[in-house]
Amino acid sequence: MTAQQPTTFLTGATGFLGHFILRDLLADGRRVVVLLRPPLDDSVARLGGMMTPLGVDLVSELGLGRVVAVEGELGRELPASSWGRTDEILSCAASLQLFSNGNGEPFASNVQGIAGLLAWAGAHGVERFHAVSTAYVCGMNSGLIMERLHEPQPRFQTDYERSKWEAEALLSGWAARTGAALTIYRPSFVVGESETGYTTQFGGFYQLARLVSMLARQNGHGAGPGANGNGNGYADASDTYVPLRIPLDPDGRHNVVPVDFVSRAIALAVGQPAMHGRVYHLTDPNPPDNDFWKQCFERVFHLHGGYFVDPKTVNGARSEAEAMLWEQIDVLVPRLRHTPHFDQSHARALLAAGGMVFPELTAARVHRLLTFAAECGWGKRRPVRGGGARVSAVAGRPK
Numbered sequence: 118m119t120a121q122q123p124t125t126f127l128t129g130a131t132g133f134l135g136h137f138i139l140r141d142l143l144a145d146g147r148r149v150v151v152l153l154r155p156p157l158d159d160s161v162a163r164l165g166g167m168m169t170p171l172g173v174d175l176v177s178e179l180g181l182g183r184v185v186a187v188e189g190e191l192g193r194e195l196p197a198s199s200w201g202r203t204d205e206i207l208s209c210a211a212s213l214q215l216f217s218n219g220n221g222e223p224f225a226s227n228v229q230g231i232a233g234l235l236a237w238a239g240a241h242g243v244e245r246f247h248a249v250s251t252a253y254v255c256g257m258n259s260g261l262i263m264e265r266l267h268e269p270q271p272r273f274q275t276d277y278e279r280s281k282w283e284a285e286a287l288l289s290g291w292a293a294r295t296g297a298a299l300t301i302y303r304p305s306f307v308v309g310e311s312e313t314g315y316t317t318q319f320g321g322f323y324q325l326a327r328l329v330s331m332l333a334r335q336n337g338h339g340a341g342p343g344a345n346g347n348g349n350g351y352a353d354a355s356d357t358y359v360p361l362r363i364p365l366d367p368d369g370r371h372n373v374v375p376v377d378f379v380s381r382a383i384a385l386a387v388g389q390p391a392m393h394g395r396v397y398h399l400t401d402p403n404p405p406d407n408d409f410w411k412q413c414f415e416r417v418f419h420l421h422g423g424y425f426v427d428p429k430t431v432n433g434a435r436s437e438a439e440a441m442l443w444e445q446i447d448v449l450v451p452r453l454r455h456t457p458h459f460d461q462s463h464a465r466a467l468l469a470a471g472g473m474v475f476p477e478l479t480a481a482r483v484h485r486l487l488t489f490a491a492e493c494g495w496g497k498r499r500p501v502r503g504g505g506a507r508v509s510a511v512a513g514r515p516k
Contacts, residue, residue, distance in 0.1 A: 122148040122183070125387060126203045126243070128191060128234070129210030131160065133318040134249065134307055136167045137376050138209055141384035143173065143183060150185040150200055152210075157188040167317065170502035191230030195237045205245035207387060208234055213320065215275040215448075227280035228287065235291045244297040246288065247387055252303040252372070252400050254282040255457055264303075264396040264463045274455065300386060304379045304399040305459075306452070310502075311375035311476035314489030319496035322373055325453075326414065326487050327495045328445050332438050333357045333418040356419035361438050364428035364446060365407045370456045372404040375476055382464070385471040392467055398459040405478055407453070413483040417491075 125142055129135035130151040142149050153160035164186075165175035178184040187196045191210055210230060212223035231248070238246060255262045256271025256278055266289050273279045285301060292299035308323075309316030316323070336359050379399050386392045407425070415421050428443075435443065446453050468474065476482065493500045 121201050122146065123204050123388075124148045124150060124200065124202060126150045126152070126206045128152045128206075128208050128230075129249075131164050131167065132209060132211070133316070134304075134376055134379060135209040136164065136171065136317075137380035138207070138383055139164075139184075140168065140171045140173050141380050142207075142387065143178060145384050145388050147388070148183050148185070150187060150203065152189050152191075152195070153186055154190055155188050157186060160188075161186050170315070170500070192225055192233055195233060198241050203241055203243050205247055205387065206234055206238055206243055207247040207249075207383070209249045211249070212280070213277065215277045217276045223277050223280040224283070227277075228283045231284040231287050235287065238291075238297070239295070244295070245300075245390075245393060246292070246297060247300045247302070247383070247393075248284070248288055249383070250281045250285055250301050250303045251278065252305045252398055252459055253278045253452060254285055254303065256282070257455060259455075259457055261460050262398070262457045263460045264398050266396070274452070298390075298393040300393045301396045302379070302383050302386070302399055303396065303459075304374050305372035305401065305404075306374070307376050307379055308373045309375065309486050309489060310377045311482060312377075312485075313502060314482075314485035314487075315500060315502040316376070316486070316490060316493075317500055319490060319493075322371075323490050323495060325445050326490065328441060329414045329420070330418050330491055330495075332359050332361070332441070333420040336420070336438075357421070359420050359422045359438055360436070361423040361442060362426045362431060362435075363407075363411065363423050364431065364443055365425055365453055366427075367406065367408040367411075367425040369407045369453065370404040370458075371407060371410055371453055372401050372456065372459070373478065374399060374401055375478075375482075378473075378476055382467060382471075382473065385473065386467055389470060392470065395463045397464045397467060398461050399464060400459045400461065401478065402461055402475055403477070404456075405483075409480075410483075413480055413487070416480070417484055417487045 125147050127135065127139060127142070127149050130139045131153065139149055139151065151164065153164065168175045175184060179186060185200045189195045208231060210226065212226035214222045255267055256273040258267065258271050266285060267282065270282060288299050288301070291297065306322050336357050382397070382399050386397065411423060
């Protein structure tokens with residue numbers, strides 16, 4: 118009898134991070150059961166369209182049995198295991214909604230969904246659970262944030278953060294009761310690929326970048342990124358002058374991580390039982406400061422005139438541009454102000470075991486991230502990823 122391939126039950130495969138994780142699990146030789154919403158045929162078609170730019174032919178993978186597509190919904194009904202043994206659950210599905218608005222989210226997906234998966238794990242004898250959380254379950258805690266569960270419950274900026282903390286509490290209680298291995302991955306803000314800038318999600322960081330682009334256009338600069346300048350997309354910052362008070366500390370740090378780094382690290386850990394049972398901060402070990410981000414935005418979108426201020430010292434009316442910017446910072450990117458420092462002891466050991474390095478967010482990489490998003494119309498046009506084999510900057514192997 119042929120031994121069954123190691124099998125991962127993956128939720129959230131049609132999400133931004135999830136479809137990258139699916140690619141990397143397959144590259145590591147795992148069979149992956151993907152939970153898809155009904156109707157199944159439509160979800161399979163959608164996932165297939167997402168996997169093609171990553172170099173994965175989903176139809177072939179389904180035919181070979183390396184991917185098994187099953188229908189179900191978190192928090193509702195999950196399918197019985199008809200595919201044989203499940204070695205681990207990898208929960209990547211999540212609601213990214215920041216604040217509750219009466220639709221039940223983000224708690225329905227992020228807490229009730231986890232509760233349903235834990236019940237399923239118990240019914241099917243699964244003793245390894247991998248969960249994608251967020252680095253910001255630390256809430257408003259400050260100082261060095263350790264790779265462990267945060268007790269007591271912190272004070273949070275958003276309902277999303279609270280929902281992820283509550284999910285971790287459920288998972289921790291389950292692991293303590295059952296003796297199962299619980300592995301938690303806490304990325305910071307996930308952005309596009311480190312080498313291409315490719316992304317299929319345009320929230321958070323990208324919404325702030327889009328606003329900067331809009332300000333440049335509204336104040337006289339109509340060309341897109343890289344339209345002029347010295348040939349590498351960097352133009353004279355005097356192209357468009359927009360006087361703008363920026364309510365941030367220039368030395369504050371905004372922690373973002375490329376999606377290919379996060380997915381590869383998770384797939385690496387899944388395949389190494391010695392690495393299970395830990396919390397991993399998948400974060401930038403040396404995040405750029407706000408002044409760096411300001412310079413990148415100015416170069417890409419050809420504007421200048423902004424300067425940092427302490428929001429507590431600002432008196433008088435705000436300009437229209439300032440009002441737009443301050444609202445974006447307060448609502449869309451609340452973590453621009455409270456930026457904790459993350460311990461990475463476990464993460465460093467994981468990366469060393471896999472020969473991985475963090476892809477430093479240089480100005481050139483940030484330029485690619487912003488240019489790609491702008492050329493996609495910030496999600497209005499279908500993203501197209503460059504063809505050909507590319508060597509991953511984070512794992513050193515062809516993708």
